[in-house]
Amino acid sequence: MTPLTSRLKGRSELGVALLLGAAGVLVLWDAVGLVTPYSKSDPVGPKTVPYIVAGLLMVCAVMLAINVMRGGHGETEGGEDVDLSHPADWKTVLPLAGAFVANILLIDWAGWVISGTVLFWGSVWALGGRHYVRDGLISVALSLLTFYGFYLGLGISLPAGLLEGIL
């Protein structure tokens, strides 16, 4: 590892401070844009709380940046299935997010049964499942089951999409 990457790695939390600062500026900018005539019935108005929130976010951003530069760092969260001894495995996370995005793009057009199958199968694959046929069957079964379960049991009709008329 080169000195530059190790230095950046240790300071990746500065990104959080940046995000907080950006969120603060955004809230502030949005609040400034509100037009409110003073009214006696609402002396606080819609701007006050956004100003306070923006202030809180920006103060936190600055203090977090200082804290991180001084060597402070947040406590990474553990869990039953979490192994923190290896670095973040982007080869798992990115395909997983990909499956999620595919579902968003497909759901209204192709319908839940197809998009849900893609979502589940893609997620299982991303997480390391390699029983392609068995995973596929489970995916289709889950999607069909939830489609009919929601329709018959809960009265919610999920989009049928391409399979309209068949289902």
Added chain:
Amino acid sequence: MDVFNSLMDGFATALTPMNLLYAVIGVVLGTAVGVLPGLGPAMTVALLLPVTYVLEPTSAFIMFAGIYYGGMYGGSTTSILLNTPGESSSVVTAIEGNKMAKAGRASQALATAAIGSFVAGTIGTALLAVCAPIVVKFAVSLGSPSYFAIMVLALLAVTAVLGSSRLRGFASLGLGLAIGLVGMDSVTGQARLTFGQPLLSDGLDIVVVAVAIFAVGEALWVAAHLRRTPLHVIPVGQPWMGKQDWKRSWKPWLRGTLFGFPFGALPAGGAEIPTFLSYVTEKRLTKHPEEFGKGAIEGVAGPEAANNAAAAGTLTPMLALGLPTNATAAVMLAAFTSYGIQPGPQLFASEGPLVWALIASLFIGNFLLLIINLPLAPLWAKLLQLPRPYLYAGILFFATLGAYSVNLQAFDLVILLVLGALGFMMRRFGLPVLPLILGVILGPRVEGQLRKTLQLSAGDPAGLLSEPIAVGIYIIVAIILIWPLLLKAWRTSRPQAVPAAGAAGPLPQDVEAGSDVLMAEAESGARVAESTGSNNQPVHARRHQEEP
């Protein structure tokens, strides 16, 4: 007696065959989802929320009662059989519970947890039934200034007392409040933070936010650090307890209940502090100190009871004041709101039958939990072996389904992913999740009370201090905020103030670890809970370093 009659009416509603069926479904679903690794009670409730949308409110809340206690119970099974609890409230149960399981006493550990949960849950629910109307009587006299103060206290207490870093807590709170701002301002109708996007003008659906932060964030986070070597699950048969176990369990159950209920009812009380207190107490009072650290049944019975009593305690401010004090209650509050029901002092008057049916079904749910879960324990243990790709793919699948079915908009899924990424980031950089969720839910209410207060006082800020209760609460808020400074001053004046942790038994190292727990907890609430999150190594490890 009024409470008694109302409660009996509640039982009459809750015991109709259909409602009883919903209670059974709730308990089974709640336990099943709660047992799954990575899914705590809050997430369980959030994921199952859409299922209840089609039911009429009474049935929905009866099912909720089952899900709530079921999710709680499921978490303790996981921590006993796996030893790596995700929920900080189950950390203490795991300390002795897993040792018992490893020593071949898993059945007894599960039994004392189940029966202790039942005892504590029943006493806790009875206390809830008695206390809530009293709190209501007190609360109807409160005006907007006091409510504003109470909500500010709840937000600050959760942010500043729990968690290991106050700074990160406040950062999380700020993000939550910002998310809560999105949408149409309720007084002037102005769009805030909607960026011209009409789909945002109704605000972000709380179900979508909760599912994103809890379920999607967790699934992505675990995916990034998935343990490749499977965990060892201890096989278990039918839970049972011998005469000796009963004798050693019943006092810890009652003491745990006494710790749990009041802490659960306090803002920022939560279940972490009472479970630790119960553990330390049992360790001091036990007649078998040599077993502590090797699987003492008292160390499971007490904390488990405290945990469940705290769960009941949490419902007191939730129902009587509309004030959630932990993530699960926050999600339940969201569920109430989605039915157009406003928890708070008026609730008992306007929706009396519903509230009492809910309280009655808490009793029923508790009982069902006991008779369903004792025989089903081996099955729950099998659930722990579910292949992880299926488990986390399933969490994403049902999270998507739940969030989508609220409004049937693909746009909600985009928000789900964006906030899921935020949840991932928060886990990576140690930002606590609870302040964010409470900020989203309480933020708009706090703003509403603030505006009402200043409307009454015609814009004079002194109106905020117009009620004595409000003034008292601001004093508490001030103490919470300057507490760390006071503590620092106190420590510099008395550098070595470690309290003697009872008589040094045959396991001095472990007894000391207990007092470490007490000390650390006095410093900053559940910091220990966080640092012992993976297992209880750090406490012991730290102890080893201190050994001369």
